[in-house]
Amino acid sequence: MNNRREPIETGHQIIDKYFPNCQGAILAGSVVRGEATETSDLDIVIFDDSLNSSYRESLFEFGWYIELFAHNLSSYRFFFEDDCKEARPCMPRMVSEGEILKDKGVLPEIIKEAKELLEQGPEEWSKQTIDIKRYFITDALDDLIGCKDRGEGIFIANKLGELVSEFILRSNRKWIGSSKWVVRSLVHHDKELAKEFVEAFDMYYKKDDIVKIVSLVDKTLLPFGGRLFEGFSLGKNIAYCNK
Structure with missing residues (x-):
């Protein structure tokens, strides 16, 4: 070369x-x-x-x-x-x-x-889309909190990182990225937040410590209502026939 x-x-x-x-x-x-x-x-x-x-x-x-x-x-x-x-x-x-x-x-x-x-910038997310994303982030975080298998945990964390970075950027009408562009896109949006994001996942990968990831997720979701599980519904038909 x-x-x-x-x-x-x-x-x-x-x-x-x-x-x-x-x-x-x-x-x-x-x-x-x-x-x-x-x-x-x-x-x-x-x-x-x-x-x-x-x-x-x-x-x-x-x-x-x-x-x-x-x-x-x-x-x-x-x-x-x-x-x-x-x-x-x-x-x-x-x-x-x-x-x-x-x-x-x-x-x-x-x-x-x-x-x-x-x-x-990208199209603004609807309230419904934000709620759907909140639900899946909550679900992935719960999986990570309850995970006892290190191998499974690594890949749960990977998915959670993708979901959280996407949420941070798209909820602020910023462009997202994949692979190295996840971090680059976060840096372009907010350098301090990008640093916090990297440190949170780095701590988990190095020390199996999820404290900073949990804190980051809760901080990210708080302005939109926090974690979402109970009461979430997707695709439910609420029209009933009286017989």
């Missing part, structure tokens, strides 16, 4: 080799944000009106692992919209934060679309 060429140079070489006639290309990901590690790859977003549809492809070229996200000049909108529905704006973020490698005049409008979507 030490003989890898510079990211920008590699990006141009990939374009010249695979998409010489494309209308636009953007280098995105950790190398652009200044967060690259030895295992980081290059994310390259292509806009080429000769493509029939979007596709994704993984390559190893010029000493780099490369992820290509290829679109024509309209197919990218599906991914913009779908990512935003899921509250994980991967494509809009790549396009808005990336570095332009090539542009024949199409990128300013596409970048503008991406930035506008990001600024809007």
Whole structure:
């Protein structure tokens, strides 16, 4: 990996080799944000009106692992919209934060679309959705509190971490993430809260101590009514026939 060429140079070489006639290309990901590690790859977003549809492809070229996200000049909108529905704006973020490698005049409008979507934030959760999420967080927390099997506990905690991070972010109309983007999204929202979140789960994984997790969950749910179990109902038909 030490003989890898510079990211920008590699990006141009990939374009010249695979998409010489494309209308636009953007280098995105950790190398652009200044967060690259030895295992980081290059994310390259292509806009080429000769493509029939979007596709994704993984390559190893010029000493780099490369992820290509290829679109024509309209197919990218599906991914913009779908990512935003899921509250994980991967494509809009790549396009808005990336570095332009090539542009024949199409990128300013596409970048503008991406930035506008990001600024809007995800759709606000309804009261019903918040209650459903409260219930499942409560259920997972109860499972963790009562768990006697360390192996089971690890995976209960994993699930609880996903649920709580999602609740924190979505109840504040913030974008969520998965894997490393769980922590990054929390940091972007509230650095101190992100630190508290990491410390709570770290204490459990290291010392089998759930005190901080319980405290974090209760603090998170309190503004919305706290834990929810008794009286929760989902899908119940309340219409009865009198016979």
